[in-house]
Amino acid sequence: MKIGFIGAGSMGSLLIEAFIQAGSMLPEHIAVSSRTSSKVAKLAQRFPGLQHAASNAEAAKDADLLFLCVKPSDYRAVLTEITPELKARQIVISITSPVMLDQLEKLLPCKIAKMIPSVVNAAGAGASLCMWGSRLASEDKSRLMQLFSSISRPVEIQEEDVRAASDLSSCGPAFFAYLIGQFVDAAVQTAGMDRAKADALASEMLLGTARLLTEHGLSTEELQTKVTVPGGITAAALEVLRGETADAFQKVLNVTHEKFADDIERVNNSLFGPEGTDSP
Numbered sequence: 001m002k003i004g005f006i007g008a009g010s011m012g013s014l015l016i017e018a019f020i021q022a023g024s025m026l027p028e029h030i031a032v033s034s035r036t037s038s039k040v041a042k043l044a045q046r047f048p049g050l051q052h053a054a055s056n057a058e059a060a061k062d063a064d065l066l067f068l069c070v071k072p073s074d075y076r077a078v079l080t081e082i083t084p085e086l087k088a089r090q091i092v093i094s095i096t097s098p099v100m101l102d103q104l105e106k107l108l109p110c111k112i113a114k115m116i117p118s119v120v121n122a123a124g125a126g127a128s129l130c131m132w133g134s135r136l137a138s139e140d141k142s143r144l145m146q147l148f149s150s151i152s153r154p155v156e157i158q159e160e161d162v163r164a165a166s167d168l169s170s171c172g173p174a175f176f177a178y179l180i181g182q183f184v185d186a187a188v189q190t191a192g193m194d195r196a197k198a199d200a201l202a203s204e205m206l207l208g209t210a211r212l213l214t215e216h217g218l219s220t221e222e223l224q225t226k227v228t229v230p231g232g233i234t235a236a237a238l239e240v241l242r243g244e245t246a247d248a249f250q251k252v253l254n255v256t257h258e259k260f261a262d263d264i265e266r267v268n269n270s271l272f273g274p275e276g277t278d279s280p
């Protein structure tokens with residue numbers, strides 16, 4: 001068994017650590033290459049047995065699973081290096097939204113999956129989004145679902161939904177961390193509360209809210225109704241919040257979708273040239 005990772009940045013390192021901690025990967029089965037070799041050295045030191053691959057080609061060679069954890073703009077360089085090493089039985093897993101399954105199938109001679117993780121997978125929580133290339137057998141899909149279920153809840157989606165799904169699942173932690181920060185700032189400013197205590201209260205509240213929505217199956221409306229006594233404090237405050245944020249998330253998704261369309265065009269140009277004819 002060999003599992004290759006290309007890119008040991010934020011998500012590459014997070015996935016390696018999460019899979020090892022979950023016991024679903026052994027360090028001695030993992031080979032990692034990255035442009036910044038100190039990041040790989042740190043992982044190798046932390047997880048004895050993990051191999052520091054000298055090149056992307058070496059990480060790819062004979063890997064049963066090969067994770068591509070680089071940014072979209074780095075795909076062309078990486079694909080050029082790994083293509084000669086890849087064989088039909090190998091599975092390449094791309095973790096970035098604007099690189100499309102059919103583009104990878106055109107350029108690589110192996111099986112392709114697109115799996116979008118989330119930083120919350122580091123806590124063994126949250127979803128991972130699964131999209132399948134046409135060459136994967138049903139055993140391959142089951143194997144990937146099982147692997148990702150060790151660190152997350154894998155959810156199969158259509159590739160055309162990837163942006164909105166990634167917004168919810170992968171960008172969401174940043175959005176809600178921001179909102180919690182604003183909430184805490186207001187508590188500190190209004191009441192002079194101790195910040196550490198306010199942080200702890202808000203974080204525990206968020207965790208409990210998430211558990212009610214998931215484990216207890218409450219809807220977001222039911223949860224609001226449970227807290228809101230008619231004519232009470234929460235009702236008055238929710239009125240303000242609804243007014244202030246009415247179209248905030250619509251605007252957020254408009255921006256992510258605009259940026260996504262730009263990224264798709266940029267990736268397509270970098271992989272196939274402006275006329276869509278070059279190969280890397």
Ligand SMILES: NC(=O)C1=CN([C@@H]2O[C@H](COP(=O)(O)OP(=O)(O)OC[C@H]3O[C@@H](n4cnc5c(N)ncnc54)[C@H](O)[C@@H]3O)[C@@H](O)[C@H]2O)C=CC1
Binds near residue numbers: 072
């Ligand atoms: N940060 C997040 O929450 C999530 C990120 N993603 C996707 O994961 C991908 C990686 O994101 P991050 O890990 O946050 O970025 P990052 O910048 O932290 O990591 C990228 C790594 O790739 C390495 N790299 C760049 N070019 C390379 C090359 N030619 N060969 C080998 N290594 C190379 C860099 O040295 C860097 O360590 C992105 O496409 C992003 O969209 C997906 C889900 C969530």
Ligand SMILES: O=C(O)[C@@H]1CCC=N1
Binds near residue numbers: 095097167
């Ligand atoms: O590829 C993506 O869309 C992910 C979601 C968060 C950051 N990158």
